[in-house]
Amino acid sequence: MHDETGQRLAPELRTHAMEVFEQLNEEHPDTVLFISRPVLRPEVVQASLADVDADGIVVSGQTEHGGTVGGRLAFDERPSTMPAVRAQLLSILERTRTAAGSSVPYTSVELELRKAADQGPWLVQVKRSKKLNPRLLELTFKGAPRVFTPVGLDQSFYVVVPRERGHTQWITPTLREHDLDRMPAEERPYGAYYAVRQYRPDDGEIDLWIILHGNEGTVSNWARTAQPGDRAALFGPRSSFEWPADARRVILLGDETAFAAVAAIAESMPLSVDVEIYVEASAASQIIDFGRSDRVRTHWLFRGEDAPGSGSRLLDALCAQEIDEGTHVFAACEATQARAIRQYLRVNCGLPPARRRVTAYWRWHV
Numbered sequence: 274m275h276d277e278t279g280q281r282l283a284p285e286l287r288t289h290a291m292e293v294f295e296q297l298n299e300e301h302p303d304t305v306l307f308i309s310r311p312v313l314r315p316e317v318v319q320a321s322l323a324d325v326d327a328d329g330i331v332v333s334g335q336t337e338h339g340g341t342v343g344g345r346l347a348f349d350e351r352p353s354t355m356p357a358v359r360a361q362l363l364s365i366l367e368r369t370r371t372a373a374g375s376s377v378p379y380t381s382v383e384l385e386l387r388k389a390a391d392q393g394p395w396l397v398q399v400k401r402s403k404k405l406n407p408r409l410l411e412l413t414f415k416g417a418p419r420v421f422t423p424v425g426l427d428q429s430f431y432v433v434v435p436r437e438r439g440h441t442q443w444i445t446p447t448l449r450e451h452d453l454d455r456m457p458a459e460e461r462p463y464g465a466y467y468a469v470r471q472y473r474p475d476d477g478e479i480d481l482w483i484i485l486h487g488n489e490g491t492v493s494n495w496a497r498t499a500q501p502g503d504r505a506a507l508f509g510p511r512s513s514f515e516w517p518a519d520a521r522r523v524i525l526l527g528d529e530t531a532f533a534a535v536a537a538i539a540e541s542m543p544l545s546v547d548v549e550i551y552v553e554a555s556a557a558s559q560i561i562d563f564g565r566s567d568r569v570r571t572h573w574l575f576r577g578e579d580a581p582g583s584g585s586r587l588l589d590a591l592c593a594q595e596i597d598e599g600t601h602v603f604a605a606c607e608a609t610q611a612r613a614i615r616q617y618l619r620v621n622c623g624l625p626p627a628r629r630r631v632t633a634y635w636r637w638h639v
Contacts, residue, residue, distance in 0.1 A: 289421065
């Protein structure tokens with residue numbers, strides 16, 4: 274469904290926004306319903322973010338009796354970047370909350386935002402860096418919060434680094450992660466999410482695994498030349514995957530960007546759970562050890578000269594598996610691949626959201 278009354282977004286921006294909206298529809302349906310109800314009908318029981326243009330978000334809803342209704346959530350101003358789209362979405366949520374008042378229960382996104390208010394910024398310094406393979410760097414930060422409580426198996430931090438090394442004056446005690454989206458693009462520091470590989474609270478140290486892809490203006494490029502004493506800010510932690518108590522088998526899928534999360538999840542699984550790992554890499558030189566035991570089996574999928582994020586190796590490996598009622602799936606990879614995996618699990622396998630977690634860790638820029 275597309276509302277022709279709005280001015281179209283740039284194709285790449287619209288694609289990126291829809292990827293984010295699809296994940297919101299999947300993981301935060303209560304929040305989507307909350308912000309959509311004011312422009313739909315009060316009796317709507319389910320809603321989805323169906324499309325987006327420069328003037329707002331097109332929403333659709335279903336009533337208790339199966340009827341379908343549509344509406345539009347208007348933007349305050351036309352966004353031209355993904356941070357601006359996120360800022361507009363947050364503004365819509367804030368407006369809806371103001372109108373609803375505190376008597377209406379807070380949504381899952383609001384609870385995450387309130388929790389995030391107490392999760393940084395943590396000002397940290399690089400302690401050491403270590404190459405794990407030609408494209409994977411382990412960066413150890415000191416100054417990590419000693420009161421940090423683990424929140425899940427794939428917990429991650431939003432890592433923010435200065436545009437110019439040493440310029441960290443923008444970090445203040447009142448700075449919040451969503452404030453960064455509202456900064457002018459030319460002033461906004463570089464940021465990206467990275468999964469925690471190891472955390473040592475007694476030492477105030479945290480290890481993150483960072484893929485070296487060489488793109489300018491990224492945390493990866495900053496990390497490539499990071500020196501002991503270089504400063505950064507961490508927001509978090511946050512997580513998307515909790516150990517399912519009824520799981521008998523867990524399938525983990527990911528590319529290089531997911532290595533840390535896959536390793537952390539695999540080593541956290543109890544001995545009663547069988548763990549199947551399918552990981553994609555360019556060549557055998559990128560192989561790392563995810564643990565060798567009877568319960569953990571690792572399968573490497575090499576793409577050779579093919580570009581990262583291309584092909585369907587992870588999906589093909591998943592399709593070859595039998596997904597029974599005791600199977601849970603975690604996948605983290607490029608956005609287009611993640612969408613295909615999510616759709617397969619939902620449509621072909623009928624796997625409920627509680628037994629699947631599919632996250633786009635990055636997206637391919639055409």
